[in-house]
Amino acid sequence: MFIDGRGHITLANRMCDDIFQADTSEWLEHLYYDCIHDHNFVLFIQYVFLTETHAHEQLYFDDGWSVKHYEAYGTPVTNSKSQLHGVVVVLHDITGVKRLEEIRKDFVANVSHELKTPVTSLKGFAETLLNESMENQDVQRQFLEIIWKESDRLQDLVGDLLELSRIETHNFQLNLQPIDLSKIGAETERLLRKKADDKSLQFNVSSEGNKEMIGDAARIKQILLNLLTNAIAYTGEGGEVELNIYEEAEFIVCRVSDTGIGIEKQDLPRVFERFYRVDKARSRDLGGTGLGLAIVKHLLEAHEGTIEAKSKPNVGTMFTICFPKEWSGW
Ligand SMILES: Nc1ncnc2c1ncn2[C@@H]1O[C@H](COP(=O)(O)OP(=O)(O)OP(=O)(O)O)[C@@H](O)[C@H]1O
Ligand SMILES: [Mg+2]
Structure with missing residues (x-):
């Protein structure tokens, strides 16, 4: 935006319409402080006029719906005799950075x-x-x-x-190799069997069909470990925890289900966020910090896999992960 020596706006580019949510072509030849409603921005321009020096400031505009952050730069424009011709102001949207x-x-x-x-x-x-x-x-x-x-x-x-x-x-980088998911499932089961027994949980692992795929064995083991540790932690004594690995037309599927405390509908989409715990106090008792599922999600994305969660409070929870069969690395 260019404002001449008399304080009239003489140039406003198309972006100005978006920034000020106004038809700024109507501002041309008008005094800037009559057109611009944001008090801080007016003060900023005034400052450049008064000091005739370059200025730089962070501003935000709140239109009631959303807040946008801008880096504002103002520079006086002078002729060869150092007479002020006007001021150039540039706004740079930094909302994303903020x-x-x-x-x-x-x-x-x-x-x-x-x-x-x-x-x-x-x-x-x-x-x-x-x-x-x-x-x-x-x-x-x-x-x-x-x-x-x-x-x-x-x-x-x-x-x-x-x-x-x-x-x-x-x-x-994933350490990609041909792997057999049922083997990884069995290893995970071995690691968690005692934990499940300690809570007298029925812990069943089943696998059907071809479960060979390309993947990072250690990472996939971690995914299953995190999901099954949750299933065991959030299921009361005597409940059931299950891991089923099976084949679908385009996917190899791992399903971890439990008959535990479940997750309320409004919490379900948020459990993959870092540090998100449905019931902070209870979850902390169980030793959780809320990072397990965030890690699962990232590791799955690295494998081009997907995860879906279904749950009913006091009935149980089911996490289904799908690995695309076609995927062979990159
Ligand atoms: N099978 C489940 N049944 C009920 N709630 C679950 C289940 N799995 C996850 N949750 C809920 O989702 C939250 C997030 O799970 P996540 O594994 O990310 O963290 P955590 O288990 O609390 O801690 P950790 O980082 O040690 O795994 C848990 O705190 C819990 O409230
Ligand atoms: Mg966990």
Whole structure:
């Protein structure tokens, strides 16, 4: 936008219509402060006129529906005798950058919060053990167990965070090989059998048809582990957890289902977000930080796979993942 020495707008490009949500061709030959309603922007232009120096500021325009952020640049235009001809102002839309900044801030806040809780309790229990002459061996042991559990959680959290950031780097590469999903399913079952037995859960694994595909065995194992760990964690004593692997025309499908507490409809689309937990208090008791499904989603995307979740509160939950058979890497 160009504003001449008298303060009249003499040029406004087409983008101005979008930015100001107005027909800015009608602004031409009018005083800028009569046309522009945003007080801060008017002040900004005024500043450039008064100081006759280059200025640069972040502004935002709120039209009641949405907020748009702009980087505003203003430069005086002078002739060879240093007389002011007018001012050029340029607005650069930085709404997307601002949004990313928000996400980053949220993320840091979440991580710090998640780290703070176990660290506080580690410190508290260690302090008590150190300060008080504790005769009672049982209580001592109890405290040490809490310390062990909390440090274990901390280790999981840090591990998950590292895993997520590794997956998100540009040069993240899968170690692709011909794999057999039923083998991976069986390995996962072996790892989790005890956890399921401890809760007296019925844990069934079945596989049918051809389950050979191209994929990264370690990553797919991680996907199944995360889903099944959830199924076991969020299912009460005596319930059922199932892993079915089968073949469809174009896909190899893995289905993890449980007869657990379920997820309310409004929470379902959000469970894949980092740190999202349906019931924070309960989930934390179970040791969760809300990163498991975010990792699952990323790893699946790397395999061009999809995931779908269905659930009914107090009935159970079913996660279905599909790997395209055709996919052979890239
Ligand atoms: N099978 C399930 N049944 C009921 N709720 C589930 C199930 N799977 C996931 N959820 C809900 O979705 C949330 C997110 O799951 P996610 O695995 O990402 O995190 P988490 O289990 O809390 O922590 P972690 O990072 O240790 O896996 C859980 O906190 C839980 O509320
Ligand atoms: Mg989990």
